[in-house]
Amino acid sequence: MSPQGLVVPETPARKIIPLAVAGTAASRAGGCGTATKGGCGSGSSAGLPQQVRDRVHDHPCYSAEAHHHFARMHVAVAPGCNIQCNYCNRKYDCANESRPGVVSEKLTPELAAKKVLAVAAQIPQLSVVGVAGPGDALALPEKTFRTFELIRKAAPDIRLCLSTNGLALPDHVDRIKALGVDHVTITINMIDPEVGALIYPWIFFEHKRRRGLEAARILHERQMQGLEMLVAADVLVKVNSVMIPGINDRHLAEVNAAVKSRGAFLHNIMPLISDPAHGTHFGLTGQRGPTPAELKALQDACEGEMQMMRHCRQCRADAVGMLGEDRGAEFTSQNIDAIAAGVDAAAVAESRAAYRSFVERERADQSDAAEAARAQLGTTAETRLVAVATKGSGRINQHFGHAEEFQMYEVSAAGAKFVGHRKVSLYCQGGYDDDEALPGIVEALAGCGAVFVAKIGHCPRKDLAAAGIAAVEDYAHEYIEASLIDWFAKSVAGAADIAA
Numbered sequence: 001m002s003p004q005g006l007v008v009p010e011t012p013a014r015k016i017i018p019l020a021v022a023g024t025a026a027s028r029a030g031g032c033g034t035a036t037k038g039g040c041g042s043g044s045s046a047g048l049p050q051q052v053r054d055r056v057h058d059h060p061c062y063s064a065e066a067h068h069h070f071a072r073m074h075v076a077v078a079p080g081c082n083i084q085c086n087y088c089n090r091k092y093d094c095a096n097e098s099r100p101g102v103v104s105e106k107l108t109p110e111l112a113a114k115k116v117l118a119v120a121a122q123i124p125q126l127s128v129v130g131v132a133g134p135g136d137a138l139a140l141p142e143k144t145f146r147t148f149e150l151i152r153k154a155a156p157d158i159r160l161c162l163s164t165n166g167l168a169l170p171d172h173v174d175r176i177k178a179l180g181v182d183h184v185t186i187t188i189n190m191i192d193p194e195v196g197a198l199i200y201p202w203i204f205f206e207h208k209r210r211r212g213l214e215a216a217r218i219l220h221e222r223q224m225q226g227l228e229m230l231v232a233a234d235v236l237v238k239v240n241s242v243m244i245p246g247i248n249d250r251h252l253a254e255v256n257a258a259v260k261s262r263g264a265f266l267h268n269i270m271p272l273i274s275d276p277a278h279g280t281h282f283g284l285t286g287q288r289g290p291t292p293a294e295l296k297a298l299q300d301a302c303e304g305e306m307q308m309m310r311h312c313r314q315c316r317a318d319a320v321g322m323l324g325e326d327r328g329a330e331f332t333s334q335n336i337d338a339i340a341a342g343v344d345a346a347a348v349a350e351s352r353a354a355y356r357s358f359v360e361r362e363r364a365d366q367s368d369a370a371e372a373a374r375a376q377l378g379t380t381a382e383t384r385l386v387a388v389a390t391k392g393s394g395r396i397n398q399h400f401g402h403a404e405e406f407q408m409y410e411v412s413a414a415g416a417k418f419v420g421h422r423k424v425s426l427y428c429q430g431g432y433d434d435d436e437a438l439p440g441i442v443e444a445l446a447g448c449g450a451v452f453v454a455k456i457g458h459c460p461r462k463d464l465a466a467a468g469i470a471a472v473e474d475y476a477h478e479y480i481e482a483s484l485i486d487w488f489a490k491s492v493a494g495a496a497d498i499a500a
């Protein structure tokens with residue numbers, strides 16, 4: 001049964017799952033959430049101790065699988081910063097954890113807590129609230145901590161998350177732990193101060209502005225100290241690194257090894273976003289960001305050292321909703337009061353719990369389906385890169401024309417592995433300029449053997465085919481992983497319609 005008030009995906013009879021397996025899944029309804037039998041790709045929690053799995057199971061950033069089902073929100077309570085990054089313009093959000101582009105509406109801790117209740121009442125998928133800017137969460141820590149206190153009281157089951165540049169971190173680890181903040185992100189772009197001096201023109205530390213090598217050395221030491229203290233306190237640490245070609249791209253493998261050896265849980269290497277319009281030092285001096293291929297090559301090279309996050313959407317400091325969507329505009333300081341008025345916090349918490357139970361069953365079923373599909377796979381050395389149009393829930397449930405991004409999977413004898421996403425312009429624009437967007441979308445999907453969609457029109461299907469990309473509608477509304485594996489098994493056997 002679906003949680004009250006929640007629209008859950010339809011579950012059409014699957015063509016690819018033996019009945020006996022579906023029965024097994026049903027009998028595990030409400031089970032312990034062992035949803036990762038492997039194959040989920042980056043961020044998979046397979047192989048982790050159960051206690052750690054439980055802590056990342058519903059965190060959309062710490063678990064690639066969870067990001068299909070759970071939402072996050074950021075509360076923009078931290079306006080100030082204690083360092084300067086060359087990719088940041090203070091007019092915009094902190095680029096460590098959010099995309100520069102639009103200034104967030106700053107909130108007081110009280111308003112932030114109210115906003116969490118308002119959002120939770122409308123988005124039962126909400127599992128985590130983070131403070132990620134628009135400056136640094138620990139530059140003015142009292143606002144951040146007061147916010148966490150209020151949220152903890154109002155919605156104790158929601159996870160708390162914090163993102164910081166790390167400079168002030170060693171001073172606050174005890175408080176972070178005491179407040180029950182179980183997930184902390186540190187942005188670490190270098191371990192060599194020579195590299196750091198090219199990224200950070202100054203820091204403000206112990207009442208003094210420091211520059212150059214001295215600044216980078218202090219920042220590095222504080223980041224490593226903070227990371228070690230968090231790990232010792234049993235807080236899960238994710239490290240974000242901004243990949244800056246020519247500056248730290250070759251250096252990030254060393255960063256990866258250094259943070260892994262200190263116990264970081266997950267590494268998220270993000271592309272530099274650089275645009276002269278943002279007015280940043282890098283934007284104005286023509287520093288480019290990495291290409292998707294360069295980013296993937298670095299992530300691949302670092303994989304194996306530790307878990308790599310590949311599903312980051314570089315969201316805003318006031319982002320709300322599933323990763324890849326932003327419903328922040330629905331919740332402004334003007335309407336939060338009205339939405340929050342009359343919200344019954346206990347009923348909302350019940351609705352979240354019901355949604356979690358539903359997702360548990362769904363994830364177990366998806367996992368069993370993928371396992372059953374994998375049984376068809378032989379020992380082929382072939383791989384296929386494919387794109388999927390999805391609105392979430394781990395299903396192929398979006399029309400080609402409605403997709404603003406495609407999730408990318410690499411399918412091989414090992415299963416279907418999530419390897420990232422590609423953003424595109426919306427194809428379906430109500431009949432206006434539809435065709436103009438198409439060449440860009442086809443280009444963005446270059447290298448894919450197929451694109452899986454809930455539906456697609458004749459015109460884009462034809463253009464994709466001309467580019468060697470098969471449009472596949474056969475698995476509409478079915479599970480992504482099981483469908484891709486099934487398609488791959490058939491395509492390797494020569495039975496599927498592959499244009500490549």
Ligand code: CLF
Pocket residue numbers: 060061062072073074097098128129130131132161162163183185238268311312313314315323
């Ligand atoms: Fe927010 Fe960051 Fe927590 Fe996630 S985001 S504070 S860990 S709840 Fe996630 Fe957004 Fe990427 Fe950050 S997709 S930018 S990694």
Ligand code: SF4
Pocket residue numbers: 081082083084085087088089093094095096134135136165
């Ligand atoms: Fe900007 Fe964030 Fe860097 Fe501070 S830490 S300068 S807010 S990108």
